[in-house]
Amino acid sequence: MNLTLKIWRQKDANAQGKIVEYPISGVEGDMSFLEMLDVLNEGLINKGEEPVVFDHDCREGICGACSLQINGEPHGPDRLVTTCQLHMRKFNDGDTIFIEPFRAKAFPVVKDLMVDRSAFDRIQHAGGYISVNTSGNTIDANAIPVNKEDADDAFSAATCIGCGACVAACKNASAMLFTSAKVSQYALLPQGQVEATDRVLAMVNQMDEEGFGNCTNTGACEIECPKGISLENIARMNREYLKASAKG
């Protein structure tokens, strides 16, 4: 395949960025999208140019490091995959592909296609945990039975990889899907009940402070989420928030 790549280049957080065009040939369908970028970078390095910088690590769709807005969609055109699992067989010979960083005020660009998603970490610092000591003096695991359906739903919410596609997909750059996934995981489990009130208030508060927008229920986040995190989580968080505010 021969392709034309239009890639966002930006030297650092303070520099002005721009789209730069790169032709690439010899792309095979079996390549992942990031392997295609590896080939581009190898060529750039051999020409003495700086390679395109992007976040990536596990390359099997679980670490959440890779991002990329590909032709306007977070993680590209395929569903339920991250960019590292997107394969070039989804594209056609002669295609032009726009590759940009995830865009949000709360995700400033670090360099080229790499953004700073530490705002997500700070939301988790605010309350994304159960306050139990890790030194081992806890009750037997089976002393806390959990209804299978709740356990499964908690697991589904907990599979969020923190990639930020939900924010990049949202016209408001809202982080509601991300935040609600963690709130839901704990809200569905008996272990999470004790701190439920404080948790939802603290996490939502931090989310707002980071500059993420509000949710207007368009559902773009759910469609673009590589892990299929459900909008139901947002509804659950809203209920939790309402309950907590009333108590508050």
Add this chain to the structure above:
Amino acid sequence: MSILDSKIPEGPLADKWTTHKNNINLVNPANKRNIDVIVVGTGLAGGSAAATLAELGYNVKTFCYQDSPRRAHSIAAQGGINAAKNYQGDGDSSYRLFYDTVKGGDYRSREANVYRLAEVSANIIDQCVAQGVPFAREYGGLLDNRSFGGVLVSRTFYAKGQTGQQLLLGAYSAMNRQINRGKIQAFNRHEMLDLVKIDGKARGIIARNLVTGEIERHSAHAVVLATGGYGNVFFLSTNAMGSNVMAAWRAHRRGAFFANPCYTQIHPTCIPVSGDHQSKLTLMSESLRNDGRIWVPKRKEDAEAIRAGKLKPTQLSEEERDYYLERRYPAFGNLVPRDVASRAAKERCDAGFGVNKTGEAVYLDFAAAIQRYGKEKALTSGIHNPSAQQILELGEKVIEDKYGNLFQMYEKIVDENPYKTPMMIYPAVHYTMGGLWVDYNLQTTVPGCYAAGEANFSDHGANRLGASALMQGLADGYFVLPYTIGDYLSHDIRTGKIPTDTPEFDQAEKEVTERIQKLMSGAGTHSVDYYHKKLGKIMWNKCGMSRNEKELKEAIDEISELRADFWKNVKVPGDANGMNTELEKAGRVADFLELGELFAKDALNRNESCGGHFREESVEQSGEQKGEALRDDVNFKYVAAWEYKGAPKEAVLHKEELTFDNIELKTRSYK
């Protein structure tokens, strides 16, 4: 006598850990506030250690190269975590888990460490459930288990195919709680470039801020390295792109012995290589071997027809298939340990029975499991005369519930539907059992420098059993290190803050800066990846699943030449004052080029076959075990710990003799 003191406590095996905990020094809570600990790496071992140390009251600084601790590669572990809970009532116990682990490791691990691991394993599950880790459950609300290779009980706890993710996010949440309390300072997108020693003790690190390029000094009373394994020395592995040996290797250069570098786990079930552009390999969890049957065609003509695309695997009848694991190992069948399964796959492919276009793949087939589950499900759902179609649908649904994410991953990568046609798999580098030598307290040969998780060598011997890496990482971090490090730190309560404006820090920073300048000033003929791929090819071809004297000697020379070429000709574009991903890679590959040679040297030294280390010169010649690996307990029942003396060629071997008082050494048979 060896200069290595493993510090194994006296007393009966089952009492050692309790006795040790009762006898070691503690640091009182007020004094802990004056003590700093650096933790490098935030995976299961580092994350859990950092959280627990902070909770105890120490001031903790964590470092990771990723943009968040949550992305450490522990997250990619799929299948599960072992624990001797005996919830299934199938005869499990601490002793049995200990026994399985020592046997699985082919009698090359330390009894006392392994027993402690088995002992604390049950507690890990309690801990994780209390933290809200959503393990799989049965309809009664209790925890579910499955079985893994090399064992005869069901002791593996899991969260679908994302167990590592859930456990890591648990450790990350524990870290977040301490970050919120101000007890952990997290330095993300930072890479440790050197260990700083003062008066012989580890007192800090030099790190590079990967965003700004700044070289930073950080001091502490102790340094914990939980930086994972070095599988990426092979270039292609299931490790993350960034996984590297730098922190461990820098510590090695500062005096920490490196143990058993040749012990590598080649995992049997990975998606085969598809082409030269391949950047990494993807694992298909071992849990799939619970339900999948591994086979190749019985007749070579059929294998050839399949490779040529003229025949489909589903067209071959049962009689035309060779379920070679079931044939060779009737007792364990498809659930033999990883090293055995990998070698058996290689043997069939080398003999010409491989099933993909490169001839390096075997089938992992779920058709039988789909039928079995379909019939079972029909029965329990009250469907009395189910049609073939109904059975298929019900069976596929059960398989989807169990392994859905793995099947989806396979389909995305290979573009084939594994519910309808068997998966193709081939072994790939996955885990390294070798690592920094540590004593019973997890302390390296540098006082104050500890190693936890995959970064150390201690628990898995020459082969790790499935679902034991997660167990070891969390055992080290939550339950072992927080105790043992206190014993060391109890001598530091009057030390006060360690200053960073000392000659030792000056010198270390100077060396780091010079090294970066040297990397930046290569002649610029080849990219970093060019060297990394070349190194990987040497490692895979000559230090891979099967090793011999001639090729290991060649590997040593070739790696040494490649390293010299690298330092002369590597091309690193851009500059060092800011984000430079090529510079990061160059530093890592430079260390792999040293480690690789030591690896080959260690493999050459160990002229026996044990676990993942298979020497062609050491094979059973007759009897039931003919052709299987032959261990040599007379000459090699020791840990090979290498001391750095300049070039890897000069490394000096120190032996820690292994003693087995509680287990009888046997030929490891899975027949």
